[in-house]
Amino acid sequence: MPELPEVETITRQLRKQVLGKKIVQAKTFDKRIADHSINKLVSLKIVKVWRRAKAVIINLEDTLYDHKLFLVFRLGMTGHFHYADKLEKQAPQEYLVASFSFSDGSTLSFNDIRRFGSVRLYTEGKLKKILDSFGPEPLSKGFMVGVLRVLFQKRKKANIKVTLMDQKFIAGMGNIYAQEALYIAGVDPRRKIESLSSSEISKLHHSLQRLLKLAIEKKGSSVDNYSHLEGSGDFQNYLLVYQRDVCPKKHKLVKIYQGGRGTFYCPKCQK
DNA sequence: TGATATGTTATCTT
């Protein structure tokens, strides 16, 4: 599923293709998950392509009227982009949610099979409000171990694994990387936050950053039908516990359910 | 055929 490393990978590739381009036409095909106002986009220049949490954000500028708008793509489970250099390379029509044509003849489309994703158009104020509701970026310079300690102070009674996946707590972690980080840190996913020792918090902090950085290097994990613009990621080959039978030390893994989500862990390595 | 997969959010419980 697209989590931080996957969305970061997609964002970087998208940036290479569309940064600086001018939108000449935009169309939406699914009212429920794509803002109808997107259809009115014309003659707006893409000035920035970036990621926050699991969202891809495209900054648009109307230079003539000094008008700023923001396209926010959330991939959900199965949202994906399709980029075509030339018009004759048709974008897939199935599950089409939105499509954009640029002044150089290239096109970008967004498709979503399960429709957990969305494409929204926001003003600056509205965008800020949404972004402020997310927790800190785990790979930002400011995300020191002290930041994690302070966050944990506020969630003493909560379950550690479920909390790692909470976007309001830390941005970008999902079911795959929360499990992996806990395994690397040697922490049992059933633990309550208040039970974590100082050194366990340090280990978890370090594990999170190492894991996410490596996963980005490998262009994300391709499980189910995730793929980025240039093919598949490699990190699925490096996953230690997610949907596996044994851990790297050949111990048998256990699967439990937490908040309706599967969690794999090793009773021997994770305490 | 029904169980399984999950990001996000609405709603329920403690």
Next chain:
DNA sequence: CAAGATAACATATC
């Protein structure tokens, strides 16, 4: 009242 837990959404795949 708030923190925490859970249900609901959608649908391809096994």
